Amino acid sequence: MQSRRGDDGPDEKSWQHLANCLGVDPDLFFPERGASTREAKEVCRGCVVRQDCLEYALAHGEKFGIWGGMSERERRRVRRARAHGATGQSNGAASA
Numbered sequence: 001m002q003s004r005r006g007d008d009g010p011d012e013k014s015w016q017h018l019a020n021c022l023g024v025d026p027d028l029f030f031p032e033r034g035a036s037t038r039e040a041k042e043v044c045r046g047c048v049v050r051q052d053c054l055e056y057a058l059a060h061g062e063k064f065g066i067w068g069g070m071s072e073r074e075r076r077r078v079r080r081a082r083a084h085g086a087t088g089q090s091n092g093a094a095s096a
């Protein structure tokens with residue numbers, strides 16, 4: 001998701017050139033409240049850097065948009081699960 005991120009340094013962005021969403025309208029990943037996230041998640045589904053993207057969003061506390069195939073609410077669930085000692089991968093983000 002290179003097109004919607006700032007310049008975070010070379011290490012932070014090393015995976016982004018493989019992103020499935022390169023060239024995709026960034027608005028798709030930031031739907032209006034209540035709008036469908038299905039299309040964005042479809043793009044993420046086949047993304048080889050999905051896990052990197054998700055971890056980036058979790059590490060940076062991204063509050064908006066679809067990252068790693070997960071909505072803000074789904075990421076919050078992962079953060080909570082991890083905080084409680086679970087793996088937090090039960091929402092399909094790690095499965096291809």
Ligand code: SF4
Nearest residue numbers: 001019021044047053
């Ligand atoms: S997981 Fe989705 S948002 Fe993240 S880089 Fe891949 S296609 Fe883009």
